[in-house]
Amino acid sequence: MPSSADATHYDPLHAAIAWATYIIDAFTLEQLRAYPDKFEQYENKARKDWTREMRTEFTEWTKGTRRLFQKMDVYCGKVGQVTGGVMRKLADEHAHEQLLAIFVPNRNGRDGRNRRDVVREVLKDLVFVNSVLRAPDVSLVCDVPTLKMRRLVPIGRNMLKVWPELRFRQYIHITFEHTQEMIERYGTVGLWSTEGSESINKIVRITCERQARSTTAKAAVDIMYSIMRRNQPGIRSWLLGEFEY
Numbered sequence: 001m002p003s004s005a006d007a008t009h010y011d012p013l014h015a016a017i018a019w020a021t022y023i024i025d026a027f028t029l030e031q032l033r034a035y036p037d038k039f040e041q042y043e044n045k046a047r048k049d050w051t052r053e054m055r056t057e058f059t060e061w062t063k064g065t066r067r068l069f070q071k072m073d074v075y076c077g078k079v080g081q082v083t084g085g086v087m088r089k090l091a092d093e094h095a096h097e098q099l100l101a102i103f104v105p106n107r108n109g110r111d112g113r114n115r116r117d118v119v120r121e122v123l124k125d126l127v128f129v130n131s132v133l134r135a136p137d138v139s140l141v142c143d144v145p146t147l148k149m150r151r152l153v154p155i156g157r158n159m160l161k162v163w164p165e166l167r168f169r170q171y172i173h174i175t176f177e178h179t180q181e182m183i184e185r186y187g188t189v190g191l192w193s194t195e196g197s198e199s200i201n202k203i204v205r206i207t208c209e210r211q212a213r214s215t216t217a218k219a220a221v222d223i224m225y226s227i228m229r230r231n232q233p234g235i236r237s238w239l240l241g242e243f244e245y
Helices: 012-032 052-071 084-090 093-103 115-134 144-162 170-186 195-210 216-230 233-239
Strands: none
Touching: 012 052, 012 084, 012 093, 012 115, 012 170, 052 093, 084 093, 084 115, 093 115, 115 144, 115 170, 144 170, 195 216
């Protein structure tokens, strides 16, 4: 991603990971609500104002949230990393009630609203955001000229209200501020996706580890040969499970 503060385009894969990381932190806060004395020190206090002890403690709680995701067969990666599987789970409407039952205590907040109802609305908004990031034709999902002001900005404001303790990192900020601009300029956010190159990188790594010869020069030849074979119709049909025995 461009390091410039003026960057207006982004990779939807890493944006999805940023969103998933944010929600994992949010779910951790929700679980802390089950312990009022513990949650009191975090409530309505911006993360930048947390003490070192609070940050360390919160990190340990976050590890527990990740373990719960792993029990749902969603791999979260190491601390500081989140895989795309988390976002896919969050964007699955059929999984929302399970997520709420596991991560959000069935109790009211200070505003008198049940926290599961509040978080359910956020998850619903997350489904919409994910559909915008993934849609080949965004006009089928929403009205593009009004996307920012009518949909994305209100979603962002609501999330800041639901979890005032957390802040938006750059990818989430750009999602709210520049997604409409990207769609109007390029037609879809997906043109900037790095998922294809990530897939090639995985093929290269596996080939290098399991099939390539030992020297760098020979390994490079083996990797390129492996990629070439995947482009042959016979090999492709075999890899896609279409090979007829």
